[in-house]
Amino acid sequence: MQVDFTRLRYFVAVAEELHFRRAADRLMITPPPLSKQIKLLENELGGALFERDYHNVRLTPLGESLLEPARDILTRVDQFALLATRITKSANPIRIGATAYAPSDFLAKLETAVGTLPAATEFSVPGSAAEVTAKLVSGHLDIGLIHLPTSDKRLRHRVVASYPGAIAVRYDDPLAAADRVGIEALRDRDVVIDFARPNPVVLAGLTRSLHARGVDRIVRTTNQLGGELEMATQVFNRHLVAVVTYAPASAIGRIFSPPEFKLIPIDESNWAPVRIALAWVPDRQTRPAEIAEAVEQIADAVGAPDAAG
Known part of the structure; x- marks a missing residue:
């Protein structure tokens, strides 16, 4: 026998509210699909969970017996999902920052490109190119969008836009x-x-x-x-x-x-023309191949010229 976790949530909501409309409101659905899912769960379990009449909803003996185990199962499912979220979010994301003074339409294109990267990312717009450069040098960013020229010799860059x-x-x-x-x-x-x-x-x-x-x-x-x-x-x-x-x-x-x-x-x-580039500091990189790949993927996505420095 297979039991759907969503139907278990519906069962617990109705059991706690003892009212299908209130339970549906709590679950942010309408009563008809809620009633249908409860009936499907009862079919899976082989017995009725509720006694229904015009005015009242009551748990059957089967429903009373299964309520606490259902709550326990859902608690474990929630804990499982929370643990998975913590593990995935603790993965080291690629931190990408951009100068707020790049053309706004290009910034929007850049943010879209960052969102398509297969790796986990964090995107921010710290302020000026000088602020972005400082964060790159201090190791608080992995990749930064800056204006050229830059006087900091520690930076490598890939030109991604040129404006007259x-x-x-x-x-x-x-x-x-x-x-x-x-x-x-x-x-x-x-x-x-x-x-x-x-x-x-x-x-x-x-x-x-x-x-x-x-x-x-x-x-x-x-x-x-x-x-x-x-x-x-x-x-x-x-x-x-x-x-x-x-x-x-x-x-x-x-x-x-x-x-x-x-x-x-x-x-x-x-x-x-004004040149805008993705920059990084090789000495600050612990995963240079991944950063280099991200730079090229972003450059391709924004239609960058083929130029590096």
């Missing part, structure tokens, strides 16, 4: 008439690069690149990290030019969208 640079201007700005701009067109303008402030390495590199091309009037619009809305407000009110990433589907791309703004790609002939 762009400018964002007010809809009536003279530059808004162009479909593509050269960076030299910004030489006489007040330029905002606040989006890069969460990553000091990227900020310093961007500042150097602008200065090298004669763009010196760099202004600050916000004192907070991730203050994209405040930055956009000041770009609009003060007719500033924001240097950002060309990612129209991202949150910042949607902020700088028509009709108030125009997002314009920068000519790539003398302006390098």
